[in-house]
Every structure is written in C-alpha cells, then in structure tokens.
Amino acid sequence: MAPEPPLLSMSGITKSFPGVRALDGVDLDVQAGEVHCLLGQNGAGKSTLIKVLAGAHQPDTGTIHWRGEPVTLRSPIAAMRLGIATIYQELDLVEHLSVAENVHLGHEPTAAGFVVRRRTAKESTAHLLKRLGHPEIDPGRLVGELSAAQQQIVSMARALSHDVRLIVMDEPSAALDPDEVDNLFRIVGDLTADGVAVVYISHRLEEIRRIGDRVTVLKDGRAVAGGLPAKSTPTRDVVALMTGRNVEYVFPERPAAPGQGEQPLLHVRGLARDGEFEPFDLTVRPGEIVGLAGLVGSGRSEILETIYGARKPSAGQVVVAGRPLKPGSVRAAVRAGLGLAPEERKAQALLMLESVTRNVSISSMSRFAKAGWIDRGAELGAARAATRELSLRPDNPSVPIRTLSGGNQQKAVLARWLLRGCRVLLLDEPTRGVDVGARAELYAVVRRLADEGLAVLLVSSEVPEVLGLADRVLVLREGRVVHTAPAQELDEHRVLDLVMEGSPAS
Amino acid sequence: MTQPVSPPRGSADKVRPAAEAPAWRGLMARADVRTLSLLGVLAALIVIGGITKPDEFLDTRNLQLVLTQASVIGVVTVGMTFVITSGGIDLSVGAIVALASVWATTVATQEYGFGGILFTSVLVGLGCGLVNGLLIAYGGMVPFIATLAMLASARGLALQITDGRTQIVTVDGVLDLGERDAYVLGVPPLVLVFAVVTIIGWLLLNRTTFGRRTVAVGGNAEAARLAGIDVRRQRLYLYLLSGLCCGIAAFLLIILSGSGQNTNGNLYELDAIAAAIIGGTLLSGGRGTIVGSVLGVLIFTTITNIFALNNLQSDVQQIAKGAIIVAAVLVQRRTASTT
Structure with missing residues (x-):
C-alpha cells in the first residue's frame, strides 16, 4: 500500500516580480495535524509563499498537490473552497460590522437565498468563539470596538467557520501579550489534535520550539532546509541557516558609566496623561540609553509620544538641556533636539512613494x-x-524607500534625526519588523550614537532587547513605573515578574 | 554632542554615476512613459483634428483659440494639482472664479480701472481660499465638505451681486487685452499668463521646500507631523494657493469675455480634477505632476475644439471626456502595477 500523501505538497514554486525573484524553486510539504513552521528573514519570501498558498498570487512555475491531487489555486476563494485559510498579520476585518457578520462575511447563512439568518449566524459564531477560548466576546459587538488580540480571535473564528484543513498564521503572536500567546498555543494544539494542519510563521524562535513539529527555513527565495525537527534542531543551526551567521542577538558592549557627571539632556518631571499613565520622573544623560520595559497597553508608546509632544500631557513637563518644552508641540520638541523613531514605521515615519534622500532630509529641509x-x-x-x-x-x-528592508528603513529614520543634529533620540520598538541578522547591526548603531553623545530613550516589548541594550531600565505596569534599576541588576525573569505582578522591590 | 552631518565639500557634484544611474533612469523612464502617453494622445487628437477639418483646425487662429481657452481652466488646474497632491480636494474653484469675476466687474470696482479689476479678482480668490484653508486646517473639516459649502455660498453670493445679469466691462485696458490680435511678447496675453503660472507651479512643486511639504503631507500626514512639519499651516497655504489661482483665472475670464457673470466657471472643479487625475496626480495624495496636469487640460480643450468644429454636440463631448478619464486611469493602474 502506498503511503498517505502529504496534505499539501508544493514543489519548485517560483514567482518573480519586476526586478525581484521572490521565490526561486521552493518546496514545502505539510502533513495533516502538524504545526509546520516557516522561518526566514524579511524578504526571504515567506509572505510571497503564503500568498501563493492563499491563492492571492499565481506562481510562475511549480506544482501544488492537495491531498495527492494536482490543483491550481486561482483565487483566494478557490483556496478557501479546498480548505486553506490564511490569517494575515494585518487583520482583514471590517470594523463597522459586527463579530458575527465578519465571521460569516461572504458565506452568510441565508433563508430563501438572500435573507441573512442573523440568529443562526450569531449562534454559530458564539460556538466558534467558545471553541477558541473566548466566550466573552459578544458576537453582536462591532469589530472596531475590540482589542487587537480579540480581533485576531475573530479572524481565526472566520477561518474556522469554513471547513478548514490547513490554517496559515502569519506572525500571529506579534501583537499579543504572554497570556494571550498561551491561549493562541492552546488553540493551535486543539486544531492539530483535530487533524488540521497549521503553517506557522514567526520571528520568535522560542515559540517554534514550543509548538512546532517541523521547520522549513527560507532564505533569498529558496528553501535552504525543509522539514527539520522543530524541537531538536539547535537554535544555532536554525539561525545559521537564516542568516549565515551563528548568533541570535549580539548586543554591543556597554561603556562603564555613560554620562556620569554630566547634566541630563532629557529630564521628565511628573509627566502624566489621564487614563494612560501616571506621573513619573525620568532623566537621560548624554551617552546613556534608558529603556522602558512593559507589556502592550502598559503606556510605553503613549509616554514616548507625550514626551515628543505628539500627545498633550495632563500634568508635568519635559525639560531638554535645561529648558522646558512647550507641551503638546512636536515642532517645539524637534527644534529642541528631540527625534522619534515611531512604532509603526510605515504609517508614522515614512513617505513610501519617495526616495531615501527625501525621507532622510524631510526634517532638515530648510538647511x-x-x-x-x-x-x-x-x-x-x-x-x-x-x-x-x-x-x-x-x-x-x-x-525608493519602499524597496529597502525593514532594518534599512529604520536606519533611514535614524539618519533623518542624525542629519537634523538631534540630541535626544526616542526609539519606539526599533526592531519591529527587522530581521534577526539586521538587529545586531541596529543595536550597534544605537550604541554608537549614544557614545557620540546622544541621549537615547528606548521602548521595547522584547525584554531581552531592553536588558541587552539599555544602561538603565524603567519597568512599567499599567501606566505606572514600578521599578527602576541598572540593566545589569535585572534579568528577564525578574522583569517579567515585575510587569505581571507589579510588586516593586521595596 | 553630535554635530549635524554636513555634506563633505564638493561631494554633491561628485555623485558616482555608476551606482546612481539605474534607479535614477528608472524613475525618469517611469515619469516619461506617463508623459509620453499623454503627449501621444494629444498628438493623436491633433491628427484627428487635422484630418476631419484640415483647414479650420490647423489654422493658426484656431490653435491660438485652443490655447487661450485652455489658459483659464489651466491656471485653476495648477492650483488644484497642489491641493490634490496634498491629499485634499477643492470643489469650490468654479464658484470662486464666478464670485471673483463678478465682484471685480461691478460698476464700483470698474471705477478703479484695470488695477482695481485685477486686484479685486485676486483678493476675492485669496479670501475664499483663506476661508477654505481655515475651515480645513484649523477647523478640522473634511476638504470635500468645506469646499462644497464654499461652492454653494460663493455661487449664491455671485448671483446676489449680479442679480443674474451680465456685467459688461468698460475699462479699455482690459478690453484691449481681449482683442483677437492682442499680443504680449509675441503670444496672446492669456497664454502668457498660463505659461508663467505653469512654470512657477512646476518650480514650486519640484524645487522648493513648499513643494516637498505638500508631497509629504499628501503622502503621509502623520509622518510629516512627526517629522516636525507644520501640517496645518501647510494645508492653509495650499487652499490659499488654490484660491489665488482662481482669482487669476477669474481675471483671465474677464479679459476673454469682456464681462463678469455669475454662471462663470461652471463645473470647473470637475474639469480641473479630471485634468489633474489623467495627468498622473494621485487622488489619494503624495504624488503630483504639473506637466501632466497641463497636458490633461490641453487634451480636454483640444477635444472640445475638434468636436465643436465638427458640429458635434456637447453631450457627445461629455461622453468622450468620461471615456478618456476611464482610459487614462486604467493605463496608469497598469503602469503602476508593473513598477
């Protein structure tokens, strides 16, 4: 008897865009009931591959077999009909429709062919949400009112509302807090127990260890390794495959006592915003990197944007080099020498239609x-x-700046402030969307800028990043600074305890 | 303390051509494809005009007429191009032209002669632009709504001033410029103004900080704000600029018709938007082209002329215009997706 064919078998997939060969002969086998992880740096071809799988892109060459039969995925609907669902990083929900309407969008249960049976839709949605461990989400609520994590659950419910055999998840944990990630993993476990296959994409190697069965590593549009055992392949080997290097995170060396004896460049006094964060003090000296650690929703980005003047504080003031800033004015902050590399690079920092030059010069044009x-x-x-x-x-x-990788786009944002002659750099999640290989380089750049006399304030949801890069760390929990300490005196567990428990070491 | 990075002396002109050329040429080629296809359409229209009405269409007088007619709407379109590039829209341009043209031709204004008419046209245009700009930039109104309100009010005010009557111009200086054989520096005066406005507009958009800020605000307003650009002030300036263009266009229209009417500038907003869009300016903002807009205006004006010469009614013209807009946008989508 012939062995059972794999659920999905893609072979020799190539896909070119003008000037770029995004996929160059990729093979991928996925078995029913497994979690197959897809790893690779940005630009390695992961997104293109899953878009081919979702029917959103047509491959130039190559074949796709589904349960042993050759198939053509002509459109997203065709993929959906076969039982392939994709949950993209940017969720594709309609904010002004309810949860139930979103879940059943395009395949509403109907009476007489066109009258939507709202109660049936609500009931089946409630059932799906329960299965996903979130019975508290009301199927009648508008999706726009839900949190990012809840929206992701709705997106999954939508996938499950079809008779799905394979779910592709594109960095599903990126926007989630640790307890929500646990729930996500439980869901993935339930799905695979039912025989559903999951193609899981993530930058975080430790997640792949926890839930993955096999790993395929993409690099430069090729699968450099297919079907490695996810739990036993050494991290070093995986990173080496992705980058050609043997290191995961390399942090630059810290100077002994940066900025000691100098007056603080940035001095925050009693700054607060009602409902977002409570009054706190903060100083950053030239040459110093100060980190803010905290979970999503702890007020990290809000603090940074308030210091920068993009939000108006309800109390307190920001003092730069001894002079108080006009509150709520970005222009005053920029004039005083502040520069922000915001969290959402594309939405908040870049002009995607323009060249690198114009993106870099935008803040110093008058020069x-x-x-x-x-x-x-x-x-x-x-x-x-x-x-x-x-x-x-x-x-x-x-x-054009859109042709650059995430890490280089971030460097362009830094170059903008360097050119401006900025003295205080505010970095909000500086390595989001930056691949592992480029991170070390970015860390080195930030340290070097500090060594040259800049004051750096860093916000990151990745605790190792804050601990590795910063000199001093402020730990935030629900809008309150619960602990301040030199980075050497903290470790990841201690910080995670603090952000979850919030008990300051008094 | 870090010093601002200053360019090494002389490094600017020592740009390494080898590394620079491909991307640069790529950008040029893309811009050229768009411009060339518009030029191609214009050339095709001229051929059609030459074949259907060889004597009349290619007559120097007729070609002058086409350019003169294009001048009024052309000046408005240059202003509109800036507004659209910034991600906005100005629906009130036609109404502002009407209001400025009647305010500048009242008996009281005409007593101040040529200067009075010119001054009033420009001032009324700027005034309307100021109101638009304040409502949008500082009042937080959506451009569509604010300028729609201006459209209604300015038309109403224009009707109130004229009571529906045509106001004949009696100032000789103005009438002289409207003569068929009036030339300034060898070109019809309206065409000269159009050319000057076009050149200034091109320089302003492509070579100045004002143009950069316009593109930045249209491309990503939030990014522009966080980069330290005063987005609101820039928006105010842009609607002022559009108003100024309308004021100039109103003056040109007064010269052309020797009168002021409250029905002037009817549907200019649609013609200007259409010309900018087929020229290659993105309706969503972030990219604008003055050359494209001017070619768009010339294409529309040439069509109108050819149709009139061939005794085709305006309904057929409208259908043809609609088809051209659709075709131009489809072609642009195709070229955009392959780059």
Whole structure:
C-alpha cells in the first residue's frame, strides 16, 4: 500500500516580480495535524509563499498537490473552497460590522437565498468563539470596538467557520501579550489534535520550539532546509541557516558609566496623561540609553509620544538641556533636539512613494534651502553622508524607500534625526519588523550614537532587547513605573515578574 | 554632542554615476512613459483634428483659440494639482472664479480701472481660499465638505451681486487685452499668463521646500507631523494657493469675455480634477505632476475644439471626456502595477 500523501505538497514554486525573484524553486510539504513552521528573514519570501498558498498570487512555475491531487489555486476563494485559510498579520476585518457578520462575511447563512439568518449566524459564531477560548466576546459587538488580540480571535473564528484543513498564521503572536500567546498555543494544539494542519510563521524562535513539529527555513527565495525537527534542531543551526551567521542577538558592549557627571539632556518631571499613565520622573544623560520595559497597553508608546509632544500631557513637563518644552508641540520638541523613531514605521515615519534622500532630509529641509529653494546637490550629499554613517544598504539614497528592508528603513529614520543634529533620540520598538541578522547591526548603531553623545530613550516589548541594550531600565505596569534599576541588576525573569505582578522591590 | 552631518565639500557634484544611474533612469523612464502617453494622445487628437477639418483646425487662429481657452481652466488646474497632491480636494474653484469675476466687474470696482479689476479678482480668490484653508486646517473639516459649502455660498453670493445679469466691462485696458490680435511678447496675453503660472507651479512643486511639504503631507500626514512639519499651516497655504489661482483665472475670464457673470466657471472643479487625475496626480495624495496636469487640460480643450468644429454636440463631448478619464486611469493602474 502506498503511503498517505502529504496534505499539501508544493514543489519548485517560483514567482518573480519586476526586478525581484521572490521565490526561486521552493518546496514545502505539510502533513495533516502538524504545526509546520516557516522561518526566514524579511524578504526571504515567506509572505510571497503564503500568498501563493492563499491563492492571492499565481506562481510562475511549480506544482501544488492537495491531498495527492494536482490543483491550481486561482483565487483566494478557490483556496478557501479546498480548505486553506490564511490569517494575515494585518487583520482583514471590517470594523463597522459586527463579530458575527465578519465571521460569516461572504458565506452568510441565508433563508430563501438572500435573507441573512442573523440568529443562526450569531449562534454559530458564539460556538466558534467558545471553541477558541473566548466566550466573552459578544458576537453582536462591532469589530472596531475590540482589542487587537480579540480581533485576531475573530479572524481565526472566520477561518474556522469554513471547513478548514490547513490554517496559515502569519506572525500571529506579534501583537499579543504572554497570556494571550498561551491561549493562541492552546488553540493551535486543539486544531492539530483535530487533524488540521497549521503553517506557522514567526520571528520568535522560542515559540517554534514550543509548538512546532517541523521547520522549513527560507532564505533569498529558496528553501535552504525543509522539514527539520522543530524541537531538536539547535537554535544555532536554525539561525545559521537564516542568516549565515551563528548568533541570535549580539548586543554591543556597554561603556562603564555613560554620562556620569554630566547634566541630563532629557529630564521628565511628573509627566502624566489621564487614563494612560501616571506621573513619573525620568532623566537621560548624554551617552546613556534608558529603556522602558512593559507589556502592550502598559503606556510605553503613549509616554514616548507625550514626551515628543505628539500627545498633550495632563500634568508635568519635559525639560531638554535645561529648558522646558512647550507641551503638546512636536515642532517645539524637534527644534529642541528631540527625534522619534515611531512604532509603526510605515504609517508614522515614512513617505513610501519617495526616495531615501527625501525621507532622510524631510526634517532638515530648510538647511538645504535658500528662500525655500532646495539645493538638491547639497541635499543628496548630506543624505548620502548620513546614510553611509549608518551603513545603510543599498548605498544609494536615490532608490525608493519602499524597496529597502525593514532594518534599512529604520536606519533611514535614524539618519533623518542624525542629519537634523538631534540630541535626544526616542526609539519606539526599533526592531519591529527587522530581521534577526539586521538587529545586531541596529543595536550597534544605537550604541554608537549614544557614545557620540546622544541621549537615547528606548521602548521595547522584547525584554531581552531592553536588558541587552539599555544602561538603565524603567519597568512599567499599567501606566505606572514600578521599578527602576541598572540593566545589569535585572534579568528577564525578574522583569517579567515585575510587569505581571507589579510588586516593586521595596 | 553630535554635530549635524554636513555634506563633505564638493561631494554633491561628485555623485558616482555608476551606482546612481539605474534607479535614477528608472524613475525618469517611469515619469516619461506617463508623459509620453499623454503627449501621444494629444498628438493623436491633433491628427484627428487635422484630418476631419484640415483647414479650420490647423489654422493658426484656431490653435491660438485652443490655447487661450485652455489658459483659464489651466491656471485653476495648477492650483488644484497642489491641493490634490496634498491629499485634499477643492470643489469650490468654479464658484470662486464666478464670485471673483463678478465682484471685480461691478460698476464700483470698474471705477478703479484695470488695477482695481485685477486686484479685486485676486483678493476675492485669496479670501475664499483663506476661508477654505481655515475651515480645513484649523477647523478640522473634511476638504470635500468645506469646499462644497464654499461652492454653494460663493455661487449664491455671485448671483446676489449680479442679480443674474451680465456685467459688461468698460475699462479699455482690459478690453484691449481681449482683442483677437492682442499680443504680449509675441503670444496672446492669456497664454502668457498660463505659461508663467505653469512654470512657477512646476518650480514650486519640484524645487522648493513648499513643494516637498505638500508631497509629504499628501503622502503621509502623520509622518510629516512627526517629522516636525507644520501640517496645518501647510494645508492653509495650499487652499490659499488654490484660491489665488482662481482669482487669476477669474481675471483671465474677464479679459476673454469682456464681462463678469455669475454662471462663470461652471463645473470647473470637475474639469480641473479630471485634468489633474489623467495627468498622473494621485487622488489619494503624495504624488503630483504639473506637466501632466497641463497636458490633461490641453487634451480636454483640444477635444472640445475638434468636436465643436465638427458640429458635434456637447453631450457627445461629455461622453468622450468620461471615456478618456476611464482610459487614462486604467493605463496608469497598469503602469503602476508593473513598477
């Protein structure tokens, strides 16, 4: 008897976009009931591969077998009919519709062919939500009123409302807190126990250890390793496959006592915003990196944006180099020498239609202009100098910024403030969407900028990043600073205890 | 303390051509494809005009007429291009042209002669633009709604001023410029103004901080704000600029018709938006092209002229315009998706 064919078998998949070969002969086998992890740096081809699998992209060559039969996934609907569902990183829900309407969007239970049977839809939605461990979500609520984590559950409920045999999850844990991640893993476990296959994409290696069965590693559009055992392959090997290097996180060395004896460049006094965070004090000296650690919703980004003037404080003040800032004014903050690398790079920092040069020069345009007239040669030269200083790749500031990797886009944002002559750098999740290999380089850049005399305030949801990069750490819980200590005196467990329990070491 | 990075002396002109060329040429080629296809359409129209009415269409006088007619709407379109590039819209341009043209041709204004008419046209345009800008930038109103309100009020006010009557211009200086054989520097005066406005508009959009800020606000307003740009002030300036263009266009229209009417500038907003869009300016903001807008205006004006020469009614013209808008946007979508 022939062995059971795999649930899904993709072989020799290639897909080119103008100027880029995104997939270059990728093979992928997925068995029913397994968690198959897909690893790879940004630009390795993960997104393209899952879009092919979802029917959103058509491959140039290659074959796809589904339960032993050759198939063509001509459209997302075709993939859905076969039982392939995809949960994208950016959730595709309609905010102004209810949970039940979203779950059944496109396949509403109907009477007489077009009258939506609302009660049936609500009941089946409630049932699905219960199965997903979230019976508290009301099927009648508008999706726009739900938290990000709850929206993800709704997205999963939608996938399960079809007769699904394979679910693709694209970085599902990225926006979740630890306890929500646990629930996610429980759901994945339940699904695989029912024989559903899960293709799981994540940057976080420890997650893959916990729930993965097999791992396929993509690099530069090729599968450099297929079907490795997820639990027993050494981390070093996996990272080496992804990057060609043997290290995961490398943090630059800390100077002994940065900024000692100097006046603080940034001094925050009793700053607060009603309903977001309580009054707190903070100083950052030149040469120092101060980290804010806390969970999603602990007020980290809000604090940073309030210091920057993008939100108006309800109390307190921000003092830069001895001079108080006008509250709630970004322009005042920028003039005083503050620079922000925001959390949502594409939405908050970049002009995606423009070149690297124009993205870098945007905050210092008047420096290259006489009476409003821009000296484009000087602008290009300055942008080139600033991006070279940060080893931005490619070494050509005339290329459109959208063609850069996440890490290099982040460097362009840093170059913007470097060019401006900024003295206090506020970094909000600086390595979000930056692949493992590029992170170490970015850490080194941040440390170097601090060594050159910048004051850096860093916010990150990744505790090892804060502990590894910062000199001093403030731990936040529900809008309150619960602990302050030098980074060397803290470890990951201690910080996680603090952010969960909130008991200061008094 | 970190010093601002300053460009190494002379580094700007020592740009390494080898590394620079591909991306640069790529951008140029893309811009060229769009511009060339518009030029192609215009050329095709001229051929059609030349074949159907060889004597009349290619006559110098007729070509001058086409350019003169394009001038009024062209000046409005340059202003509109800035507003759309910033992610906004100005529905009130036609109404502002009407109001400015009647306010500048009242008996009282005409007593101040040429200067009075010019000054009033421009001032009324700027005033309406100021109201639009304040409502949108500082009042937080959606551009569509604010300028829709301006459209209604300005038209109403124009009707109130004229009581529906045509106000004949009696100032000689103005009438002289409207003569068929009036030339300034060898070109019809309206065409000269159109050309100057176009050149200034192109320089403003492509070579100045004002243009950069416009593109930044349209491309990503939040990013522009967090980069330290005063987004609200920029928005105010943009609607002022559109109002200014309307004021200039109103003055051109007064010259052209020798009168002021409250029905002037009817549906200019749609013509200007359509010309900007087929020219390649993104309705969602973040990219704008003055050259494309001007070509868009010329294409529409040429169609109107050819249809009129061939005794085709305006209903057929409207259908053709609609088809061209659809075709242009479809072509742009195709070129956009392959780049």
